[in-house]
Amino acid sequence: MRAAGVFAWAILTAAAASAEAFSGYYFYNDSRREEDAPITNSATTLVIARRGTRTVVSMQMDYIESADMRNVAMIVPVPATFKPDTVKWLPKDVFERLDVISAPRLVESWQQDPCTYADIASIAARDKEGSPSALPDEGSTRPRGQETSRVQIDAQWRGSYVEVVEASELESWIPRWGHHIPENVAPVLRSYKEAGWKFFVVSIDPRKDEMRNGRVVLPPIQFEYDEETVRLPLRVGLLSSAGTQDVVVHVLAEDRYEAANHPNFTIPTNVEVDGSARARFGEFYASLFDATLDKNPGAFVTEYAWDAGSCDPCPGPMLSPEEKRLLGAPSGMVVHTRLHARYRKEALGEDLVLxxxxxxxxxxxxxGQASVPAEVSTFQGRYVLRHRWQGPVTCPSPDFDIWGGPPSADLVSVRPAAPSSEVVRGKVYLSAMLRDSVPAAGIVSKPRPDGGGGKRFLLGFGLGAGAGLFGTIGVVLAVTRSRRGSRRNSP
Incomplete structure (x- = not known):
């Protein structure tokens, strides 16, 4: 893994304690005018781990490369209880794995030979030993969800210096350090200062960091603090937005989490898609997400809420216990919540409270397509592509209601959507890619052709392969139901 770039830190102290996590604003650390060539970013990913009032915050941001990207800095507001010695860098593959396991997923199933009643118990046992392989969405250029046996941290916090100043000196200190803050940004920073924040400034050398599709991707950074409430200062991050910014928040805690001061909505799920969605699943999902927000403006959309120790079906390897500890997750039962929002810089209004x-x-x-109350959280964005039986029908009483995994090992059953910040928008005809209408997003599907199979049963597929309590229960229930002749589940 590549080491982190060269960073210089300065901690600027505000007055009173507060309950906030953070996002960042980019600027040049010299006197050039920000308005002439602003530095913009397109996506921010936050991971919040809660153990009681103990809050561990990890963040990854990017920014768009432009000419002469030397002397770039980022300013980040943080809680007043923040301690510099809690800062460290994380390996980026932990964020990639977290993204893959919670990403909206395309689940493919194949109609089985209608003249052969498969042995579901043997297939369930096979799936328990190892799930079908999962590949990233086509068009994604980064490695996703690669298996690692150990977490190697090769980029611990490397501050060239730490300087503490009073909050009243913030606006005068920044120019003395060689930075220029645009006039429209100063009032926002001042509001955080008056609310009792610290700030730290990161001086970045873009030549030392990963480039991805013209974007400089910083290594994830982490710190921790104690506070009753979790507030994310997203407004300061939106100041660096190129227009619209994706914000993804992962929460690892004993309970599911949602927005306290913004509307909440769950992404429509259990939607059957046309075969044309397969090669462009990332674009398809981004269009569905945008349509959902159009019908639910200002909402934070729940894309995933599940026990962090299991999945069904799994688009990639689960987080290891070591990785969960690295992110600060509590011991025992942990719920992984994924919230996703997309905002223009002027539209957020107020920072997010969780x-x-x-x-x-x-x-x-x-x-159905909506979430429902439950005893434990098992929610995911799931989109189903069904492959009808194309072979001969050689029996007098064919059974078209049996569905299962791929007919050959080189076919992929589960694939996660690429991050919506990495896909091209507006290039797909969403209605043509859907076999189900999606009322919550205002979408009517194209006319649906007649096909075999009214009732559907998922045979030996997506049974919680390889991880946790729900996977084991899934296998046991599948075998039990098959022996009773039930075919009520749809893939």
Whole structure:
């Protein structure tokens, strides 16, 4: 893994304690005018781990490369209880794995030979030993969800110096350090200062960091603090937005989390798609997400809420216990919540406050497109592509209701969507890619052709392969139901 870039840190102290995590604003660390060539970023990913009032915050941001990117800096507001010695860098593959396991997923199933009643118990046992391989969405250029046996941290916090100043000196200190803050940014920073924040400034050498499609991707950074409430200062990050910015928040805690001061909505799930969505699944999902926000403006969309120790089906390897500890997750049962929003810089209004929320379920087949209350959280964005039987029908009473995994090992059953910040928008005809209408997004699907199979049963597929309590229960229930002749689940 590549080491982090060269960073110089300065901690600027505000007055009172507050309950916030953070996002950052980019600027030049010299006197050039920011308005002439602003530095912009397109995506921010936050991971919040809660153990009681202990909050561990990890963040990854990018920014768009432009001419002469030397002397770039980022200013980040943080809680007043923040301690410099808690700062460290994380390996980026931890964020990649977290993204893959919670990403909206395309689940493919194949109609089985209608004249052969497969042995579901043997297939369930096979799936328990190892799930079908998962590949990244086509068009994604980064490695996603690669298996690692150990977490190697090769980029611990490397500050060339730490300087503490009073909050009243913030606006005068920054120019003395060689930075220029545009006039429209100063009032926002001042509002954080008056609310009792610290700030730290990161001096960045773009030549030392990863380039991805013209974007400089910083290594994830982490710190921790104690506070009752979790507030994310997203407004300061939106100041560097190129127009519209994706914000993804992962929460690892004992409960599911949601927005406390913004509308909440769950992404429509259990939606059947046309075969044309397969090669452009990232674009398809980004279009569905945008359409959902158009019908639910200002919402934070829940894309995933599930026990962090299991998945069904799994688009990639689970987080290891070591990786969960690295992110600060509590021991025992941990719920992984993924919230996603997309905002223009002037539209957010107020920073995000998070709160615990009751469990929900959805995206497991046969439950409808909306989330419903549950005993434990098992919700995911799940989009189904069904492959009808194309072979001969050689029996008098064919059974077209049996569905299962791929007919050959080189076919992929589960694939995660590429991050929406990395896909091209507006190039797909969403209605033509859907076999189900999606009322919550205002979408009517194209006319649906007649096909075999009204009831559907998922045979030996997506049974919680390889991880956790729900995977084991999934296998046991599948075998039990098959022996009773049930075919009510849809893939």
């Amino acid at each position: 709160r615990g929320a009751p469990p929900i379920q959805g995206g497991r087949g046969g439950e």
